[in-house]
Amino acid sequence: xxxxxxxxxxxxxxxxxxxxxxxxxxxxxxxxxxxxxxxxxxxxxxxxxxxxxxxxxxxxxxxxxxxxxxxxxxxxxxxxxxxxxxxxxxxxxxxxxxxxxxxxxxxxxxxxxxxxxxxxxxxxxxxxxxxxxxxxxxxxxxxxxxxxxxxxxxxxxxxxxxxxxxxxxxxxxxxxxxxxxxxxxxxxxxxxxxxxxxxxxxxxxxxxxxxxxxxxxxxxxxxxxxxxxxxxxxxxxxxxxxxxxxxxxxxxxxxxxxxxxxxxxxxxxxxxxxxxxxxxxxxxxxxxxxxxxxxxxxxxxxxxxxxxxxxxxxxxxxxxxxxxxxxxxxxxxxxxxxxxxxxxxxxxxxxxxxxxxxxxxxxxxxxxxxxxxxxxxx
Amino acid sequence: xxxxxxxxxxxxxxxxxxxxxxxxxxxxxxxxxxxxxxxxxxxxxxxxxxxxxxxxxxxxxxxxxxxxxxxxxxxxxxxxxxxxxxxxxxxxxxxxxxxxxxxxxxxxxxxxxxxxxxxxxxxxxxxxxxxxxxxxxxxxxxxxxxxxxxxxxxxxxxxxxxxxxxxxxxxxxxxxxxxxxxxxxxxxxxxxxxxxxxxxxxxxxxxxxxxxxxxxxxxxxxxxxxxxxxxxxxxxxxxxxxxxxxxxxxxxxxxxxxxxxxxxx
Ligand SMILES: Cc1cc2nc3c(=O)[nH]c(=O)nc-3n(C[C@H](O)[C@H](O)[C@@H](O)COP(=O)(O)OP(=O)(O)OC[C@H]3O[C@@H](n4cnc5c(N)ncnc54)[C@H](O)[C@@H]3O)c2cc1C
Ligand SMILES: Cc1cc2nc3c(=O)[nH]c(=O)nc-3n(C[C@H](O)[C@H](O)[C@H](O)COP(=O)(O)OP(=O)(O)OC[C@H]3O[C@@H](n4cnc5c(N)ncnc54)[C@H](O)[C@@H]3O)c2cc1C
Numbered sequence: 001x002x003x004x005x006x007x008x009x010x011x012x013x014x015x016x017x018x019x020x021x022x023x024x025x026x027x028x029x030x031x032x033x034x035x036x037x038x039x040x041x042x043x044x045x046x047x048x049x050x051x052x053x054x055x056x057x058x059x060x061x062x063x064x065x066x067x068x069x070x071x072x073x074x075x076x077x078x079x080x081x082x083x084x085x086x087x088x089x090x091x092x093x094x095x096x097x098x099x100x101x102x103x104x105x106x107x108x109x110x111x112x113x114x115x116x117x118x119x120x121x122x123x124x125x126x127x128x129x130x131x132x133x134x135x136x137x138x139x140x141x142x143x144x145x146x147x148x149x150x151x152x153x154x155x156x157x158x159x160x161x162x163x164x165x166x167x168x169x170x171x172x173x174x175x176x177x178x179x180x181x182x183x184x185x186x187x188x189x190x191x192x193x194x195x196x197x198x199x200x201x202x203x204x205x206x207x208x209x210x211x212x213x214x215x216x217x218x219x220x221x222x223x224x225x226x227x228x229x230x231x232x233x234x235x236x237x238x239x240x241x242x243x244x245x246x247x248x249x250x251x252x253x254x255x256x257x258x259x260x261x262x263x264x265x266x267x268x269x270x271x272x273x274x275x276x277x278x279x280x281x282x283x284x285x286x287x288x289x290x291x292x293x294x295x296x297x298x299x300x301x302x303x304x305x306x307x308x309x310x311x312x313x314x315x316x317x318x319x320x321x322x323x324x325x326x327x328x329x330x331x332x333x334x335x336x337x338x339x340x341x342x343x344x345x346x347x348x349x350x351x352x353x354x355x356x357x358x359x360x361x362x363x364x365x366x367x368x369x370x371x372x373x374x375x376x377x378x
Numbered sequence: 379x380x381x382x383x384x385x386x387x388x389x390x391x392x393x394x395x396x397x398x399x400x401x402x403x404x405x406x407x408x409x410x411x412x413x414x415x416x417x418x419x420x421x422x423x424x425x426x427x428x429x430x431x432x433x434x435x436x437x438x439x440x441x442x443x444x445x446x447x448x449x450x451x452x453x454x455x456x457x458x459x460x461x462x463x464x465x466x467x468x469x470x471x472x473x474x475x476x477x478x479x480x481x482x483x484x485x486x487x488x489x490x491x492x493x494x495x496x497x498x499x500x501x502x503x504x505x506x507x508x509x510x511x512x513x514x515x516x517x518x519x520x521x522x523x524x525x526x527x528x529x530x531x532x533x534x535x536x537x538x539x540x541x542x543x544x545x546x547x548x549x550x551x552x553x554x555x556x557x558x559x560x561x562x563x564x565x566x567x568x569x570x571x572x573x574x575x576x577x578x579x580x581x582x583x584x585x586x587x588x589x590x591x592x593x594x595x596x597x598x599x600x601x602x603x604x605x606x607x608x609x610x611x612x613x614x615x616x617x618x619x620x621x622x623x624x625x626x627x628x629x630x631x632x633x634x635x636x637x638x639x640x641x642x643x
Contacts (some may be wrong), residue, residue, distance in 0.1 A: 008450060009575060012457060023569055050572045063572055087524035 004296070006072075015067050017076035020049050025080045032083055032204025033350065037302045038162055039204070042084065047117020051077075052091045055240070056099065059304060061112035067240070068302040071247040078256075080253025082206035082354040085251055086361070089244025090158040094121020096236040097167045101224040110165055110183065122159035123167040123241070124210055125233050127152065131360070132367050134230065139212060140173040141180060148222070149183065150190075150215045158361070160208035161193040167223060168212070170231045180229035183221040190215035199352030238307055240310035241362035242319040246298040249322035249358050252351060253294060255289045256329035259348050260336045267338075274336075290325035297321055313375040320368035323358040330355035380436040382427045383496045385483055385514070386455055388414040388448035389504045400610045406473075407504070407610075415443070416451040416561060419499030421567035422560050426497055426529070428459045429565065434533055437461050439490060443471055443482050449583055452545050457570055457578040468587040473600030475607075476505065480513030481596050487518060487590055496557040500525050511559035522557040527564050 006014070018288045032039060042269040046052060054070045056062020070092060078085030095114050098106055130136030139152025148169055154160075163184045172178035184191055196208040222250040224232045261284060264275035274280050297318035333348040334341035341348050359365060390398055390412040398409045427438045438460040442448050445467060452463035466486050474482065487493060496518075498511035508524065515522035523541050531538035535554060540547040542561050588595060596602060622629045622636075637643045 008453070009579075012450075012454065012570065012575050015454075016572055016575060019569035054572070063576060065572065065576075069572075190433060 010069060010072060014076055014285075015072040016049075017051075018079075020045075020051070021077045021080040021084075024049070025077060025084050028084075029081050029204075031075060032081070036198055036203045038087060038206045043077070043117065043120065043162065045163070046084075046088060050115075051088055052117045052121075053115035055092050055287075056095060056111050058116040058347065059100075060107055060115060062115040066302075066306040067243055068299060069308055071243060071250075071298060073303045074244055075248025075251040075254070078248045079255045080251075081204070082248050082252050082351075082358070083202040085248040086205045086244075086357075087159060087162075089241075089248060090123070091117075091121050092244060093123045093236055093241045094163065094167060096240040097123060097223050097232050098165075098183065099106075099162040101181075101232045102183075105220070106183065106223070114165060119164040119357060120159055120162050121165050122157060122163040123169075123233060123236055124154040124157045124160075125169045125307065126154060126156045128155055131156070132364060134169065134233070135148075135179075137169060137171055139168065139170040141170040141217075142173045144216075146199075146219045148161045148180075148217045148219070150182065150184075150212045150217055151223075152212050153194075154210040156197070156207055156360075157210055158205065158207055160210050161196055161206050163193075165312075166210070167233070167236070168210075169229055172227065173354070175227075178227040180226050181223040181232040182217050182229075183223060184210075184212075184215075184217065185221075188215055188217070199357055201350070201355070201357040203353075217326065221276070233242050235312075237362055238309070238353055239315055241368065242312070242315040243298070243302060243305065245358060245362045246294070246301070246318045246322045249319075249326040250291070250294055250298055252326040252355060253287065253291045253322065253329045256326070256333035256348065256351050257284065257291060259346075259351070260284060260333045263337055263340070280336060283336060287329045290321075290329060294318070294322040294325050313371065316363075316368045316375070319362065320365050322354075324365060326358055327355040379437070380430065380434050380495065381493045382430065382436055383439045383441055383487055383493050384420070384423050384427050384455065385496065385498045385510070386420040386424070386440055386442045386451055387417040387499070387502045387510075388442065388444045388451045389417045389502055391415045392418070392503050396570045400612060405607050405610050414451070416446055416454055417499055417502050417504075419501060419503075419560065419562060420447040422562060422564050423497040423499050423558075424458055424460070425565045426454055426526075426558075426560055428568065430495075431459065439464065439493075441483060441486055441490070442466070443474070443486070445472075445477060446585075449585075452583050453578060453639070454570065456581040456583070458568065458572040459574060459582075462581060463583040465585050466587075467585055468591075468598075470588045470595050470599045470601075472543065472587055473603065474598065475603035476507045476509035477490065477513055477603045477604055478598055478600075478602040480510050481517055481602065482591070482593065483510070484514050484517035485593050486586065487514075489586070489591065494554045496520075496555075498557065498559045500559045500561045511557050515557040518555075518557070520555050520557060521552055523552050523560070524559045525561045527561045529564075555642060589599065 028039045028042050054065045056350040057064045073086045074089050112123050118270050125134050127137045141148045141150050146170040166184045168184050190213045194209045194211045234307035264280050266274050267274045301311045301318050334352050340346050390409045394412045397412050401408050430436050440455040440460045442464040443466040476534050501508045512522050525542045526539045527542040528540035622632050
């Protein structure tokens, strides 16, 4: 039988994440909106609350709770701040390549500090010449003795400036068909975070560029086999990256619906709350349908992932559906608020800005359709 | 070792209070759709127990009387750091007033065994009588301090605590074993942690029904309740808007007069 209910324990994890979001995250949102910077206190608090440890096995200092609990946590945090949900989701994206493809030594060296939140992770693939088409990247590596010399530039990288342990995809300077992934560490000579982006939404979540200039990387930092790095990067993005975006989108959908219900019950027109108007109810119903469907798609994918099954196609469907649904929900939420929806005092204006940033991360909707189309035809 | 018992009540989620209605026939609250959560002040009670455990050699037992789903709030307390949990659950316990609740809990405590300190919330967010703690103390024949808002001295046989009054506090010395009921100002309860939830997997909740508790049916639940809620009413508080007109000075004068008449100033 299929069981569509969460376990009591999963509900308790949800509660823990919600309590964290309400007590630690909510108060930081105005500051993050204003400065566009991630709060240092919050990095510390996320670490102390073991939010980065969820997917890491116990033997490397993690909690080994799997991907369903991770999605629950991201969803709850994103109800309060998608920017924080995004920062957190990308931490796991930084952990995943080491976890799945790293050597025992690499796991022991990096994972415990990443699980504690002492080292913030990310994965850097995108460049000006390659986002949807990662083979278009120009960052290159060249073997010199037992080391590699890396050169290039990454753009739109989450946690670029606050990241300490960063998985980077680079191309063999002598073979344009061969890619490798390397673990870069903050402070390596020739490696630095440069431009910081100012995004329309998810303000406070750090996005920016990374520059590598004749950066010498020891062989022990290579993840997986040399020349097989594309698989490492895409596997992490396909499941963990997309799963994380689904969590962010579900949280945003729920926040839009909740704010809309509250406003519709409080706003009196024609002597009654506007929630009595059929047109308003219709919008609320559409948002509810999307949220229910999105949760089914998202948590189906994570339950497959937790069982060790291949789930990247299911994540592509969930990512497409929920990020598009979050945009629809945010627009409807703003519409329901009338003129108030255009005012910054109302959270829905932030939701609308945030919703547009969900799309490209971890692959655009067009790319999801490419994957889903291929799946349908296979 | 300091043996602490924390009494916790499962109450309808105050965030969903608008869903609670009064059944005009039975005078009871219809709250089937409302999830039960840990009473807010019981989190302060738990926090006190946890802070004591951090500083002394202490063992925390959590006790609740309620329907089987109240097991969730006991589990939550285990996840917060309590050592063991007990749930008193039986159809016969239903409909208890504060007296019968205190009696049943006292019986549970007697069966659990020795204790040094029993901590309750000052009030529940639903019944809110504030009587369960004191009545339980009477059944157990131990002293009680209500509305504790600061622990001044602890650890020995005699403790010193502050108990809040409307415009101040009482400084009380109390000899253990005793019952404290605690107020919100006492502390800021911690939130659930992921590893706490994992640790709670290995902690047990013991379930006792009427027979296991060894009490007579007529002494518990509605049958054992000497008070009956004979009427319940919903109060509709409406705001009345009044527009004051005249010159500015005039308006101020009228407003001041109205506020004075209403004894607001
Ligand atoms: C609207 C309404 C009116 C009521 N009026 C009366 C009345 O006039 N007289 C009367 O006797 N009863 C009354 N009751 C019933 C009574 O309030 C409760 O049902 C009773 O079981 C506990 O009392 P309390 O909730 O007021 O607890 P309080 O005394 O307010 O609770 C204080 C603390 O006692 C502990 N505690 C209370 N209940 C439990 C429990 N079940 N398990 C573990 N710990 C617990 C908790 O630590 C709690 O924080 C009323 C109930 C309702 C809903
Ligand atoms: C907030 C944010 C955070 C990000 N974080 C990271 C990160 O941490 N690490 C990282 O590596 N990257 C990150 N990215 C980059 C993200 O992965 C890319 O933006 C995304 O893959 C799209 O690439 P692009 O921006 O180069 O757009 P392009 O690939 O240039 O796409 C332009 C347009 O062409 C469409 N298109 C492209 N190919 C096809 C096709 N085959 N069929 C149909 N349409 C197509 C796209 O859908 C899009 O509409 C982040 C982006 C954002 C906005």
